[in-house]
Amino acid sequence: MTPTIEYEYQVMFFDTDCAAVVHNLAYLRIIETARTLLADQLGLQMSTMAERGVYPVLLRTEVDYRKPAKLMDKLVVKGRLESVERVRFWCAFEIIRPSDGTVFVTCRQSLALIQMPAARPMRLPDDWATKFAHLRQ
Amino acid sequence: MTPTIEYEYQVMFFDTDCAAVVHNLAYLRIIETARTLLADQLGLQMSTMAERGVYPVLLRTEVDYRKPAKLMDKLVVKGRLESVERVRFWCAFEIIRPSDGTVFVTCRQSLALIQMPAARPMRLPDDWATKFAHLRQ
Amino acid sequence: MTPTIEYEYQVMFFDTDCAAVVHNLAYLRIIETARTLLADQLGLQMSTMAERGVYPVLLRTEVDYRKPAKLMDKLVVKGRLESVERVRFWCAFEIIRPSDGTVFVTCRQSLALIQMPAARPMRLPDDWATKFAHLRQ
Amino acid sequence: MTPTIEYEYQVMFFDTDCAAVVHNLAYLRIIETARTLLADQLGLQMSTMAERGVYPVLLRTEVDYRKPAKLMDKLVVKGRLESVERVRFWCAFEIIRPSDGTVFVTCRQSLALIQMPAARPMRLPDDWATKFAHLRQ
Numbered sequence: 001m002t003p004t005i006e007y008e009y010q011v012m013f014f015d016t017d018c019a020a021v022v023h024n025l026a027y028l029r030i031i032e033t034a035r036t037l038l039a040d041q042l043g044l045q046m047s048t049m050a051e052r053g054v055y056p057v058l059l060r061t062e063v064d065y066r067k068p069a070k071l072m073d074k075l076v077v078k079g080r081l082e083s084v085e086r087v088r089f090w091c092a093f094e095i096i097r098p099s100d101g102t103v104f105v106t107c108r109q110s111l112a113l114i115q116m117p118a119a120r121p122m123r124l125p126d127d128w129a130t131k132f133a134h135l136r137q
Numbered sequence: 138m139t140p141t142i143e144y145e146y147q148v149m150f151f152d153t154d155c156a157a158v159v160h161n162l163a164y165l166r167i168i169e170t171a172r173t174l175l176a177d178q179l180g181l182q183m184s185t186m187a188e189r190g191v192y193p194v195l196l197r198t199e200v201d202y203r204k205p206a207k208l209m210d211k212l213v214v215k216g217r218l219e220s221v222e223r224v225r226f227w228c229a230f231e232i233i234r235p236s237d238g239t240v241f242v243t244c245r246q247s248l249a250l251i252q253m254p255a256a257r258p259m260r261l262p263d264d265w266a267t268k269f270a271h272l273r274q
Numbered sequence: 275m276t277p278t279i280e281y282e283y284q285v286m287f288f289d290t291d292c293a294a295v296v297h298n299l300a301y302l303r304i305i306e307t308a309r310t311l312l313a314d315q316l317g318l319q320m321s322t323m324a325e326r327g328v329y330p331v332l333l334r335t336e337v338d339y340r341k342p343a344k345l346m347d348k349l350v351v352k353g354r355l356e357s358v359e360r361v362r363f364w365c366a367f368e369i370i371r372p373s374d375g376t377v378f379v380t381c382r383q384s385l386a387l388i389q390m391p392a393a394r395p396m397r398l399p400d401d402w403a404t405k406f407a408h409l410r411q
Numbered sequence: 412m413t414p415t416i417e418y419e420y421q422v423m424f425f426d427t428d429c430a431a432v433v434h435n436l437a438y439l440r441i442i443e444t445a446r447t448l449l450a451d452q453l454g455l456q457m458s459t460m461a462e463r464g465v466y467p468v469l470l471r472t473e474v475d476y477r478k479p480a481k482l483m484d485k486l487v488v489k490g491r492l493e494s495v496e497r498v499r500f501w502c503a504f505e506i507i508r509p510s511d512g513t514v515f516v517t518c519r520q521s522l523a524l525i526q527m528p529a530a531r532p533m534r535l536p537d538d539w540a541t542k543f544a545h546l547r548q
Contacts (some may be wrong), residue, residue, distance in 0.1 A: 044414065154292065390431065
């Protein structure tokens with residue numbers, strides 16, 4: 001089964017800029033909350049990992065800004081595990097407005113698990129090979 | 138001639154997270170400052186454009202996180218105009234630490250000029266075709 | 275009746291800094307979301323006000339940082355209308371962890387309604403004098 | 412002598428919101444950079460302190476928003492050590508536009524030195540009693 005997440009978010013003042021639309025950085029902060037909830041489903045509970053000094057770290061973000069969202073828009077971030085490699089995995093996100101189906105942002109991000117403070121990348125958990133066999137690359 | 142920029146930045150507390158490294162969103166905020174200075178060189182002065190309701194908007198960001206920077210690191214963002222199309226142009230950035238040459242982040246971003254509030258994309262200024270002929274795609 | 279709000283929030287990576295605790299700016303961003311929900315109850319719907327060019331603006335913030343919250347802590351912001359003057363009103367907030375009653379932050383903020391772009395302060399709505407008579411100063 | 416700092420800052424897009432003015436949180440982020448530079452003068456070098464697990468932490472912020480700054484405004488933060496107690500010290504800041512003397516924001520912040528991860532407050536360095544005798548409370 002493919003882990004997926006839906007996260008609802010309403011646009012606040014601090015998300016907007018003086019072009020009267022949501023600022024590009026704000027979308028990525030909103031996606032990060034969705035990614036954290038998705039990581040929970042992947043067995044990567046942040047609080048546990050922080051205690052062990054293991055952190056999922058971003059390797060790459062690709063983000064397309066398609067339409068501008070506005071103050072108080074009610075958005076949903078849809079996220080899913082997209083593919084799994086040996087050390088790296090990819091998540092895909094889109095930010096939509098359910099009321100009319102507008103797609104504001106699409107985004108792919110690759111991550112790895114890093115042991116801190118050495119910043120050494122680790123192999124992904126062994127059971128991912130079977131659980132996410134359909135997502136292996 | 139290719140417009141380029143160098144922007145110095147020292148890492149602050151608010152740039153870091155509890156993994157003791159610079160947070161992924163902070164690098165993009167730092168790059169945005171560099172991009173604004175680069176836009177100035179391109180004749181896209183922000184204050185003028187805001188008055189006319191014309192804004193350079195981000196269409197896409199591709200960013201690779203290569204090494205983790207830390208509190209009080211003295212960074213430099215190097216930016217340049219990478220390529221020019223009819224409506225869209227690309228900028229390329231890297232964030233380095235000059236003291237030892239470490240490359241922390243590399244990033245490409247495409248932008249267009251948008252007329253607000255209609256959010257209508259505009260053709261790039263006519264003189265770009267000649268000024269940046271060597272960057273045409 | 276005194277307008278009150280409760281807003282739940284879980285601490286994300288981007289809320290923390292390299293001292294491994296929530297950064298002081300993050301608490302104020304979280305409070306701003308609670309304040310927006312409280313404003314809704316006061317009849318100050320942000321989307322309506324933005325259309326009319328009327329914005330509730332912050333005049334003053336007083337915030338005490340009492341205990342440090344950590345990654346993934348489940349927090350609640352409790353907010354209420356504290357007092358009402360002719361042009362200005364005060365809101366009070368505290369950020370707690372319901373699981374053990376820890377109080378992390380207490381905060382008071384005064385606001386006024388401003389007509390933009392002139393940035394002219396307006397009298398508070400006439401019906402506040404009766405609705406919030408018990409909060410008049 | 413009273414430690415003071417001046418820090419220049421130009422308003423970026425990410426500092427503004429859809430009321431077309433600088434967002435209240437942005438001023439405090441800008442002040443934090445000034446405060447870090449001021450701390451340097453106080454002998455509280457952030458990188459050293461982070462290594463020793465000692466951090467200057469904010470106890471309280473009082474901030475008054477007086478005038479709204481705008482995109483690309485060239486601001487200066489003026490900061491100074493205001494007063495010194497046994498465990499706590501106060502800094503004062505104002506954000507002005509030198510071109511016309513406008514004062515946008517005034518702010519006072521109290522801080523203490525905290526030993527992490529125990530979060531135990533420490534006495535201020537012994538030599539402060541003599542160096543800042545004129546600021547003792």
